[in-house]
Amino acid sequence: MFHVKRCAELTQLLHQAERLGVRLTASAAERLLAYESLLRERAIPKGIVSAKDLPRLRERHILDCLRAVAAVEPVDRTAADLGSGAGLPGVVVAIALPHLRVALVERRRLRVAFLELVVEQLDLRNADVVQAEIERVNLRVDVCFARALAPFPETLRLAAPLLGPGGRLVVFAGEGSQPLPERMSGWRIRRMEHPVLEGAGPLVIMTRQ
DSSP: OHHHHHHHHHHHHHHHHHHTTOOOOHHHHHHHHHHHHHIIIIITTTTSSOGGGGGGHIIIIIIHHHGGGGGSOTTOOEEEEETOTTTTTHHHHHHHOTTSEEEEEEOOHHHHHHHHHHHHHTTOTTEEEEESOGGGOOOOEEEEEEESOSOHHHHHHHHGGGEEEEEEEEEEOOTTOOOOOSOBTTEEEEEEOOTTSTTOOOEEEEEEO
C-alpha cells in the first residue's frame, strides 16, 4: 500500500512540476518528496515553517519555489539563496538543477542545523550551507534568490555585491506585496507570472548590466 501511495505522489508531483514548465527527473521528484517530509516532520515542529502552511505545504512552498528554476540560465553554475531559512527556494532549486552549485546562506543556528540535516539526508552534493550574515558572505554568483527576505531596497542592497555583470537577482514578490520598480538604472527588469499556481505573486528578475 505504501509503495502504491508513493508512486501516486511521485506521478502527481511530476505532473504539477510540468504544469509550471519544469521537467523533473524521477530521482529529483523523489528527493523533493523526501524534502517535503522533512519540512512536515522537522521544520514545522521547530517553527522554521509556519504550522498554518501544513495543509498546503506542497503548493505553498515546494511548487512555489520550483518556479525559480525557469529563471536559471543553462550557462549558470553558481547561485545563492539569501536568508535561506528552511531552504526555500535554495534546496528546491538545487534538487531540480544538479548542475547548479547553490549556497544556502542563513545566519540563525536553528535553521542552519535544519539545512545541514537536509543536505546530509538528501545527499545533496551541489548545496553548501553557509552560516553567516549576508553582508559578510564572500561570494560571487550567477544568480541570487530572495524569498520573504526583506523589503525590496534592502534585498537589492544585500544581493548586489554578490552579482557581477549579467548576474541576476530573482525576487519572489508575494501576493499583495508592494509593487517592485519596472525600471532601474543599471538593471534590466522582467516579471514572470505563473497563473497555474493560485495565490502566487510574480517572480521579478533583475539582471545587472
